[in-house]
Amino acid sequence: MKTGTLVLAVALLAYPFVLYDHFYWDIGVGLLLAAISASAWNIVGGYAGQVSVGHAMFFGIGAYVPLLVFNLWQLPPIAGAPLAVALSLVLAVVIGLPTFRLRGHYFSMATIAVAELIRIFIGTWDFVGAAIGLQGPAVGRGWWDLTFRSELPYYYIFLVVLAVLLYVTRAVEKSRFGYYLRAIKAGERAARSLGVPVQQTKLKALLLSAVFTSIAGSLYSIKTGFIDPESGFGILISVQMVIVAALGGAGTLYGPLVGALILVPAQTATNTWFGGGGSGLTYILYGGIILVLARFEPGGLHELWQRLAPRLRRTPRAA
Amino acid sequence: MLLEADDVTMAFGSFRAVSGASLALDEGEIIGLIGPNGAGKSTFFNCLAGDMVPTGGRIVFAGADMTRASPEAHARAGIGRTFQVPTTFEDMTILENVMVGAFLRHPRRADAHEHARRIVEMTGLKDQAGQRARTLGTPGRKRLEIARVLATGPRLMLLDEALAGLTPAELQQAIALVRQIHATGVTLVIVEHIMEVIMTLTQRVLVFNQGHVIASGKPDAVVKETAVIEAYLGHGRRKRRP
Ligand SMILES: Nc1ncnc2c1ncn2[C@@H]1O[C@H](COP(=O)(O)OP(=O)(O)OP(=O)(O)O)[C@@H](O)[C@H]1O
Ligand SMILES: [Mg+2]
Numbered sequence: 001m002k003t004g005t006l007v008l009a010v011a012l013l014a015y016p017f018v019l020y021d022h023f024y025w026d027i028g029v030g031l032l033l034a035a036i037s038a039s040a041w042n043i044v045g046g047y048a049g050q051v052s053v054g055h056a057m058f059f060g061i062g063a064y065v066p067l068l069v070f071n072l073w074q075l076p077p078i079a080g081a082p083l084a085v086a087l088s089l090v091l092a093v094v095i096g097l098p099t100f101r102l103r104g105h106y107f108s109m110a111t112i113a114v115a116e117l118i119r120i121f122i123g124t125w126d127f128v129g130a131a132i133g134l135q136g137p138a139v140g141r142g143w144w145d146l147t148f149r150s151e152l153p154y155y156y157i158f159l160v161v162l163a164v165l166l167y168v169t170r171a172v173e174k175s176r177f178g179y180y181l182r183a184i185k186a187g188e189r190a191a192r193s194l195g196v197p198v199q200q201t202k203l204k205a206l207l208l209s210a211v212f213t214s215i216a217g218s219l220y221s222i223k224t225g226f227i228d229p230e231s232g233f234g235i236l237i238s239v240q241m242v243i244v245a246a247l248g249g250a251g252t253l254y255g256p257l258v259g260a261l262i263l264v265p266a267q268t269a270t271n272t273w274f275g276g277g278g279s280g281l282t283y284i285l286y287g288g289i290i291l292v293l294a295r296f297e298p299g300g301l302h303e304l305w306q307r308l309a310p311r312l313r314r315t316p317r318a319a
Numbered sequence: 320m321l322l323e324a325d326d327v328t329m330a331f332g333s334f335r336a337v338s339g340a341s342l343a344l345d346e347g348e349i350i351g352l353i354g355p356n357g358a359g360k361s362t363f364f365n366c367l368a369g370d371m372v373p374t375g376g377r378i379v380f381a382g383a384d385m386t387r388a389s390p391e392a393h394a395r396a397g398i399g400r401t402f403q404v405p406t407t408f409e410d411m412t413i414l415e416n417v418m419v420g421a422f423l424r425h426p427r428r429a430d431a432h433e434h435a436r437r438i439v440e441m442t443g444l445k446d447q448a449g450q451r452a453r454t455l456g457t458p459g460r461k462r463l464e465i466a467r468v469l470a471t472g473p474r475l476m477l478l479d480e481a482l483a484g485l486t487p488a489e490l491q492q493a494i495a496l497v498r499q500i501h502a503t504g505v506t507l508v509i510v511e512h513i514m515e516v517i518m519t520l521t522q523r524v525l526v527f528n529q530g531h532v533i534a535s536g537k538p539d540a541v542v543k544e545t546a547v548i549e550a551y552l553g554h555g556r557r558k559r560r561p
Pocket of ligand 2: 361
């Protein structure tokens, strides 16, 4: 496992120099962003099994606030990121408190509904640019605006954030909190009988998840210098997090990263081959992945690997 | 007095699954709860463990009123229970299952791990400690349920048919395990259909029928009572749920 981590780290560090081209750098940045978002979702959706289908609400807040503070007060966009985190935390409490009291799918349904309501509301609110959205600084006034012409600096900034997030996730995995999350996913009634404060633990997971999802949104809008309701709060943003995590293996450390490594290049490829009609194809791709996962391997590639690895290891010796 | 359940009633609509049941337990006792299928034994456990809030009556544990407290508060107070249908965490290993329980009194991972390792050894699950719970059969799962609860450091353990479905050899091991747990000072209430378990383990027996406690006393005396024979043994041959 240690060597696997090392190989992965070296590969990600070296990638932009191995494939030294803007086209590949752009894919790399998109891949890292998808991995960060899905890993953030994974804390509450994967480990705790509380499937949010509305994480775009945190992503969107994270994306909007930096460009908003720039437009209002000409502050560097990054200054809005902490404010976005604070707002995301408030929203997480508002959603988590009432729904985590209940069992079943109330949380999932509440997240979809709230995310969509926010998207529609933002689309009509002139203060945040309504349907047009917001723009960041056209030309950077200094390094603190984080407007680089090359993708390369973004790639490494995103990589650092992903590393921090995975480190935090690993620490969660090893702590009482992490064991409690997995116990809740496996069975709330049994968990409670063993003294697990279920509601409080789920809420903590949602808060931690919201923080990093919000940061992912901020990274996105600071890099692109532009945000509108669809790219911030759109349902595809939420669904992508679920699919990327589920594909690699929800509730595992590297599942979301593996999912992003496969899905993002696949998405780029389909969009390149089939031309501009990208978003329709995206729906088809996502739908197909959901069907295959649900039918054949709900545990994702991680689970598949767990089952196949011992056999693959045994075969050469037997042959 | 460790536990005092007074006039506990649990009604689902107009149906009373438990109807005015009372139970007083001293620290260190080991008692049996018997009765036909559907008598209300598991429902009574659910009330004692905080899984259900009784619609009537009062439950006091170690001097504190627990009637409306949450299941996690019950666990913290020292009431542990197993479930009739095992609820082991299927994708976690046996050791991890036990660690979830151990974390209640040992917040640090290293301590919880150490404590869980001891419990796993004591309950005879050491050889399977690294396997996922889903690989266990029903007897293994029931044993894991006991181990997990034991790891929470309970003062009172409620075992709901935790010894059902075992082979004669497994049953003897399980009886020995319960004795060992009792010897460490844990008070126990055991729901069991197997009379051998009740006769060999318990000091006192309560008989449930249609939500009522219809008899109580020393095991051999209770079993002789006609009402019990009619209510319990008369239906005893009915097919049982697992
Ligand atoms: N949540 C519930 N809602 C409605 N009825 C219930 C509920 N839980 C239990 N009952 C009913 O209450 C009665 C008592 O059930 P309970 O499970 O307590 O019996 P038991 O004595 O444990 O039986 P067994 O020996 O089969 O385990 C049954 O008739 C059952 O159908
Ligand atoms: Mg029962």
